[in-house]
Amino acid sequence: MAKPFDSFVLLAEMRTGSNFLEANLNAVPGITCYGEVFNPHFIGKLKQDSLFDITLPEREKDPIALLRRMRERTEGLSGFRYFHDHDQRVLPEVLADPRCAKIILTRNPVESYVSWKIAKATNQWKLTDAKRLRTAKAFFDAAEFEAHLDQLQSFQRLLMHGLQTSGQTGFYIDYDDINDTDVLNGLATFLGAPAALQAPDETLKKQNPEEISDKVENPEAMAAALARLDRFNLARTPNFEPRRAPAIPSFQAAGGALYMPLRGGPEAAVADWLASLGPVQAEFNQKSLRQWMRAHPRHRSFTVLRHPLERAHYGFCAMILPAKLPHIREALIKSYKIALPKPGEAMDTASHRAAFLDFLQFLKLNVSGQTGLRVDPHFASQTAILQGFAQFQGPDIVLREESLPMGLGFIAAELGLECPPLTLIPDLATTLLAEIYDQTLEDAARDAYARDYLGYGFGPWRQRREA
Secondary structure: OOOOOOEEEEEOOOOOOHHHHHHHHHOOOOEEEOOEOOOOOOOEOOOOOEEOOEEHHHHHHOHHHHHHHHHHOOOOEEEEEEOOOOOOOHHHHHHOOOOEEEEEEEOOHHHHHHHHHHHHHHOOOOOOOHHHOOOOOEOOOHHHHHHHHHHHHHHHHHHHHHHHHOOOOOEEEEHHHHHOHHHHHHHHHHHOOOOOOOOOOOOOOOOOOOOHHHOEOOHHHHHHHHHHOOOOOOOOOOOOOOOOOOOHHHOEEEOOEEEOOOOOOOHHHHHHHHHOOOOOEOOOOHHHHHHHHHHOOOOEEEEEEOOHHHHHHHHHHHHHOOOOOHHHHHHHHHOOOOOOOOOOOOOOHHHHHHHHHHHHHHHHHHHOOOOOOOOOOOOOOHHHHHHHHOOOOOOOEEEEHHHHHHHHHHHHHHOOOOOOOOOOOOOHHHHHHHHHOOHHHHHHHHHHOHHHHHHHOOOOHHHHHHO
16 A cells, blocks of 8 residues: 655644654654754754755755655655744745645644743753753743744645645644654554554653643733733634736836826826826736846836725726726626616715715625625725735835825936926716715725725824815
């Protein structure tokens, strides 16, 4: 029967019990774990700078060569421990390989943080003889712990996403499970090795078996800091909006400035300003955009945010009422019962406000992926569009419409150019929005674009306009 894996990686962090788990893996016939093979400062273990005749400088040049040689020269299953700060070139290689088993070791983050602080204070990172135990109390630093927690969670999300997108599964094991012989033998079975352990390895000793509150100098401060944490992520703004492509064909460039438009923003005015810098190049693809960047090494890229309510209203007036998006318009009328006039017909102010409010309520569903209609770029959140840009390259500068002349002046100065005047184009949609604006519309826009309001600090539209 074929073995399920050719190799394995133990994905962990400092002070999660990875030394202990490695010792138990090495006690299983046919399994060899070589330690922190891709630690930036050593190979495998402290003060070791070569493995399989590959030195530290050689590994830096080509880490995958060491990975291949380790597998080739190991009889049975070879593996190593990998932490978030190890060589970043290795993780994509092993995550994408279904023949490389993933063992994911976790520990209560408060315990791992306190253990790390004690190990730093005593300079004792593992213990084989209890008589040599060094003791100290940790000082709980709330900001430092939150950074530690954020790093742990980011790494775990990265691992989970890598497994999900490649259709793989990992063997999850907690720090407390390493003492469970049945769990260890289950891990051996997962790896395709015989379940041969009679008891956990006894070489390593637990360093600090006391309760956490007894291991810190300031347990009251620790308790207060932990109480402030949003353990269940209740404050998170849900995001079910489809991811977007970089939208490179919409980019425009002139005079070393690269404009990355947000649909529904002041595109015409900015495009006219850009044309004042020189001949405009457009209709890029990734290849031609890179060529332009190489030809303009001092280039500056930018985009322009518009208030979410004003942007939604502009899109409603420019794209929905004149039927420039007929499939969406038809669905709004048939499926969402929004009273829209025939293209070209006038609406009174009250009817316009009612239809726009219904449209905002539709956008809340559309943006969150709760409709069968695609999210048009004019109505996608600005957050999602910027994240789409970042798949290729995020903009150098994110400007805001209300301070656009100042922002464009800064870009021109960065490029060493005289800033041409910005010609503001009268917008009837903005004038009409001022007539119908009220708190109900503002609240509906905030519901639809919660991430934009939160992430970019947008306040009420009326206050922004009057500022």
